[in-house]
Amino acid sequence: MSGYYGRPFSPFSAPRQQGLFAALPPVTAWLLKANIAVFLATWIGCDILRSPIFNYLYSLLALSLAGVKSGMIWQPLTYMFLHGGFIHIFFNMMTLYFLGPETERTMGSRHFLAMYLISGILGGLGWLWLSGSPQAVCVGASGAIFGILGAFATLYPKRELTIFVFIFPITAAAWKIVAGISVLQFLLVTGGANDNIAYAAHLAGAFAGFLYIDQLFENRHLRRLLSRLGGGFRRAPRDPFRSADSSRGDPPPSREEVDRILEKIARDGIQSLTRAERQTLHRASRTM
DSSP states (O other): OOOSTTOOOOTTTSOOOOSTTTTSOHHHHHHHHHHHHHHHHHIIIIIISOOHHHHHHHHHHSBOHHHHHTTOTTHHHHGGGOOSSHHHHHHHHHHHHHHHHHHHHHHOHHHHHHHHHHHHHHHHHHHHHHOSOTTOOBOSSHHHHHHHHHHHHHHOTTSEEEEEETTEEEEEEHHHHHHHHHHHHHHHHHTTOOSSOOHHHHHHHHHHHHHHHHHHTTOOHHHHHHHHHHTTTOOOOOOTTSOHHHHHOOOOOOHHHHHHHHHHHHHHOGGGOOHHHHHHHHHHHTTO
């Protein structure tokens, strides 16, 4: 996307460059480059050169309860650009590469970046809250990546995704995949699993992604869920904002209307959409 209301030059409004990342939207491409570059730098500096300076910088940027208490308040942001090994960054970047572009194009680049960072920060804070040892260290973009998963499943709940459990592929609707993973993360968190995996960060990140989309598109999923929980799962009152036609189930919007809205997002950003256009886009996503 380029040209945001005539604002000054920024990495997210620059002309697209040719190359490996040319087909990706700007924030997804930038995040991939940043994560890979930081991983290569820390791998060379810490593991190959065994540089004390790189090890010191790593300890400054990684997230720990002791570090935050000592005033390193930047750690809930910087930890998500570090990774603990090749497998760790490989799976995170694969998810970003395949799910990030469509999520970014639907949300708009600025909202996507905000959602990614908020999910990562909340994931880190969730891990800190449940971290048993002040000296334990958390690194990785997993909280932010789970935010993308939560956002994607909220935008496209019926879209089929395939994940691999060991070597066995499992294909199911996006909302089922993410719900199943979230339940598993919750069980591992409450069960006290201690295998150096930040399950709390994953869970908090996924919820942040869901909540961001819920508020951005005014879907009121969370409000309805809380209403049902508070009312003992009694039938929720009819939404006064829904028309009589929508209560019976509106037909999916036309491809022409969806294309027009997507072109408007690409041109002016998602913040330019009217409430009706946001709801139309969301209705279209739920029928895909």
